[in-house]
Amino acid sequence: MVDPNEGSSLNFIPATVVNGVKHANITHKDVTPEIGYWQMAVICSVLSSIPSLDVIEGFLRRIWQSYSIDKINLGLDRLSKLGSTLGIPIKTDRYTKEKRMVKYARLLIDMALDAPCSNFINFINDQEVVIRVLVSCEWKLVKCIHCKMFGHLESDYREKNKTKLVWKPVQHKELAQTIPTQAEKAEGISQQAALCSIAEHMDVPWCVLGDFNSALYLGDRIGGNDIQDFEIKPFADCINTYELQELRYLGLYFT
Known part of the structure; x- marks a missing residue:
């Protein structure tokens, strides 16, 4: 100076x-x-x-x-x-x-x-x-012709090319399919097959509700004959294959 x-x-x-x-x-x-x-x-x-x-x-x-x-x-x-x-x-x-x-x-x-x-x-x-x-x-002294302010050029204007973020709600496509419930064990096996068929085409979070007439663990049955491994294996394999998790029931058991 x-x-x-x-x-x-x-x-x-x-x-x-x-x-x-x-x-x-x-x-x-x-x-x-x-x-x-x-x-x-x-x-x-x-x-x-x-x-x-x-x-x-x-x-x-x-x-x-x-x-x-x-x-x-x-x-x-x-x-x-x-x-x-x-x-x-x-x-x-x-x-x-x-x-x-x-x-x-x-x-x-x-x-x-x-x-x-x-x-x-x-x-x-x-x-x-x-x-x-x-x-x-x-x-x-330099002046920005974009914002009319001093101290920077238009090429250095940070707000010019700044991306504005807008919250856009994600639209989820709801899928629902009903499988008829049967009390027979044989029908329970068909339900498991239908469940596996649906899971193969599912690419979004999903929830499965219903009575599959099938035990998942050896201690699920109260009274009666003990549960054998071959009884729970098909349903357990289906649950594990398609990465489902059971929400355990809390409270009284009714048979």
Whole structure:
């Protein structure tokens, strides 16, 4: 960030509009103060190092001690005109003021939040030639054109492609089939066969209700002859094969 206590103050100078594009008008009067300096400037090339201007100044002073190296005065009017094409110029930084960074000038410019930050500045020199200078914004506020908010681009808008979840009740198809109940043991076997036939085509949760006239465990019969394994095996195999579970009856037993 530009330090307002170390830079030079700038002024707003209205730009010239040509075909809807702002142009800074740089006159001969604006460049005259710099002409005398650059006529006496020393141009050197340093290889394998990037020394600061203080180091170069010290080197030159040791060689030409009888000559004083003048401080470089920056053309503030020119910077004010250039900055006014983007917004209201406020300050330069210290290095721009002292012209220690000759590659570019660094300005603090007051701009509207929704104002576009151009990547270049056009100015008309004293020869009436339009020159384009590249601009780099250190802090460029971005705006999402989708939600009209600042701080992110449309490509980063999280709500744009967000999937909205809607609870939709599951429609279960109810299946019911009645098998006639018979008291005879032989008929009970046919019921088991019918139950197995239904289970082979069942792919949803299901419940089986009824009297199958068949014991499932050896201790299911109270009184009478003991239950033999061959009596419960067919029904038990059917229950196990189709993963059914018995809900045990609680209370009194009636026979």
